[in-house]
Amino acid sequence: MMWLVNIALRRPLSVAVMALLMLVLGVLSFAYMNTDIFPAIDLPVVMMVWNYPGLSPYDMERRMVTISERQPAAMGRRPAQRDGQSGSGGSLRQPVVAPGHR
Numbered sequence: 001m002m003w004l005v006n007i008a009l010r011r012p013l014s015v016a017v018m019a020l021l022m023l024v025l026g027v028l029s030f031a032y033m034n035t036d037i038f039p040a041i042d043l044p045v046v047m048m049v050w051n052y053p054g055l056s057p058y059d060m061e062r063r064m065v066t067i068s069e070r071q072p073a074a075m076g077r078r079p080a081q082r083d084g085q086s087g088s089g090g091s092l093r094q095p096v097v098a099p100g101h102r
Contacts, residue, residue, distance in 0.1 A: 048093040
């Protein structure tokens with residue numbers, strides 16, 4: 001690493017030109033860089049959370065989750081996919097709705 005310091009001390013003008021060149025190239029690359037990295041996605045997301053302390057995961061699944069998953073189907077709006085998990089005293093569900101389906 002000392003060799004880099006020696007070059008910078010012997011040729012300060014060359015080092016300044018290299019630093020200026022890196023700065024100009026950095027600004028140019030930033031100016032021409034694509035700004036849209038991720039596409040625009042319009043997916044409706046719904047999270048359903050139940051908290052029922054003391055209820056076992058089996059009972060949570062039978063009493064709360066199954067009933068709430070039947071309700072959208074009864075209204076004619078069936079989710080494309082259901083994802084979630086039940087634990088002791090709580091449950092988290094995320095029905096994934098198909099694009100364009102409101």
